[in-house]
Amino acid sequence: MVVGVGSRLPFTAPWLLAPMEGVTEPCFRELVLERNPPLTLGGAFTEFARVFSHVLSRPVLRDHLGERRFPQPVGLQLMGSDVELLAQTAERALECGAPLVDLNFGCPAPGALRTCAGSAMLRDPAALEALIAAVVRASSPAPVTAKIRAGYDDDRDLEQLARAVEQGGAAMLTVHCRTRAEGYSETVHWERIARAVASVKIPICGNGGVRTHGDLERMRRETGCRFVMVGRAALGDPWIFSGHRATAAESAQFLLQYAGLLEERGFPRAGALARVKQLVHFWSAGDLVGEKRGQWLRDAQLLDRIASAVA
Numbered sequence: 001m002v003v004g005v006g007s008r009l010p011f012t013a014p015w016l017l018a019p020m021e022g023v024t025e026p027c028f029r030e031l032v033l034e035r036n037p038p039l040t041l042g043g044a045f046t047e048f049a050r051v052f053s054h055v056l057s058r059p060v061l062r063d064h065l066g067e068r069r070f071p072q073p074v075g076l077q078l079m080g081s082d083v084e085l086l087a088q089t090a091e092r093a094l095e096c097g098a099p100l101v102d103l104n105f106g107c108p109a110p111g112a113l114r115t116c117a118g119s120a121m122l123r124d125p126a127a128l129e130a131l132i133a134a135v136v137r138a139s140s141p142a143p144v145t146a147k148i149r150a151g152y153d154d155d156r157d158l159e160q161l162a163r164a165v166e167q168g169g170a171a172m173l174t175v176h177c178r179t180r181a182e183g184y185s186e187t188v189h190w191e192r193i194a195r196a197v198a199s200v201k202i203p204i205c206g207n208g209g210v211r212t213h214g215d216l217e218r219m220r221r222e223t224g225c226r227f228v229m230v231g232r233a234a235l236g237d238p239w240i241f242s243g244h245r246a247t248a249a250e251s252a253q254f255l256l257q258y259a260g261l262l263e264e265r266g267f268p269r270a271g272a273l274a275r276v277k278q279l280v281h282f283w284s285a286g287d288l289v290g291e292k293r294g295q296w297l298r299d300a301q302l303l304d305r306i307a308s309a310v311a
């Protein structure tokens with residue numbers, strides 16, 4: 001099943017893994033894709049690749065994309081505000097094998113805002129539309145998707161932003177239902193996703209606040225969105241897409257394999273350990289961590305501890 005049929009989207013199912021800087025590099029993505037077959041996880045995204053002062057090189061783009069080993073597409077996400085640089089980088093990304101390009105209009109980080117990129121673009125729907133249109137022209141016929149937050153300070157421009165994305169020619173709009181000002185607050189407003197669905201014809205991918213496998217279908221039912229994207233909940237339970245309840249051993253195996261893959265691909269040991277700890281911070285799979293989270297996060301021998309937890 002190719003869910004995007006008729007809308008040029010190559011996703012194999014309605015559930016998607018969110019782009020997450022510092023997490024969704026090829027090792028993590030591969031382990032998630034390996035555990036969630038194409039009918040359960042429809043696609044994933046790279047972490048954002050920042051386009052600031054020059055067109056990104058092919059090696060950089062290939063590093064983000066990694067090897068294609070799974071049927072699901074991995075969209076390459078770009079973030080920037082320079083129309084020409086973004087258009088040329090998108091063209092190059094497709095030459096390097098990206099099946100689609102996603103544009104980031106949600107990043108709230110000061111570095112992005114300083115260069116008028118990420119969520120800064122939400123303040124100027126006309127510029128956002130022009131930027132999308134240029135990338136769509138450079139990428140044709142490959143699809144270009146866009147990811148926004150519900151607004152910059154508030155959500156009053158949401159419909160206008162959704163229409164700008166559609167008029168720019170994007171094939172899908174992901175709506176992270178928090179505004180930039182709301183950061184990563186606990187409270188989420190799924191009705192904003194429904195508002196985006198009602199204001200445009202392109203498929204909407206809802207995002208924000210999915211915690212369980214059951215929430216995936218619930219978000220679709222409650223908002224009418226076609227796709228659902230999961231961020232942090234997938235860092236705690238990479239099986240969230242298929243709904244498989246991992247055992248403690250499977251859960252530990254994931255973390256150990258992750259550390260191994262990172263090292264194999266050139267991460268220094270300390271860097272790999274830091275990445276594993278980043279997951280442990282969120283980890284819920286297999287009830288492996290529980291009360292021990294604090295201790296585990298302080299432990300320099302964490303990998304031995306994980307191995308012995310399931311030995």
Ligand SMILES: Cc1cc2nc3c(=O)[nH]c(=O)nc-3n(C[C@H](O)[C@H](O)[C@H](O)COP(=O)(O)O)c2cc1C
Nearest residue numbers: 018019020021047048104176208209210230231232
């Ligand atoms: C560690 C981390 C890194 C992120 N990096 C990106 C990114 O590179 N690009 C992007 O569009 N969103 C990024 N996000 C936002 C997520 O894609 C997602 O929109 C957000 O976490 C809300 O979804 P959730 O409530 O399911 O976590 C990041 C979020 C986290 C937690």
